[in-house]
Amino acid sequence: MSFKQAKEIVEKLEFSELALRKSFKDINTSSKVLNETTKELEKSLEKQKLVLTQLPTMNKKINVLRSLIMINIGFILGLFVGKYLL
Numbered sequence: 001m002s003f004k005q006a007k008e009i010v011e012k013l014e015f016s017e018l019a020l021r022k023s024f025k026d027i028n029t030s031s032k033v034l035n036e037t038t039k040e041l042e043k044s045l046e047k048q049k050l051v052l053t054q055l056p057t058m059n060k061k062i063n064v065l066r067s068l069i070m071i072n073i074g075f076i077l078g079l080f081v082g083k084y085l086l
Helices: 003-085
Strands: none
Touching: none
């Protein structure tokens, strides 16, 4: 093996080392971003669970409020009918 061939091999090894370092750095950065994303997804899932657990109770409350509004409208209409028809 000549000196020139050995020098080329060393240069290739140095380039390979640099490429590997860059790859490891990119992998490390990607894993950090992935961890942050999974944390945000977990928070989002917790909020969705909270909303899903509150939906049935909110639906009941809305139905009660609708009933109260209909009763009030009926009362007001009854007052108008009583005042103008009687």
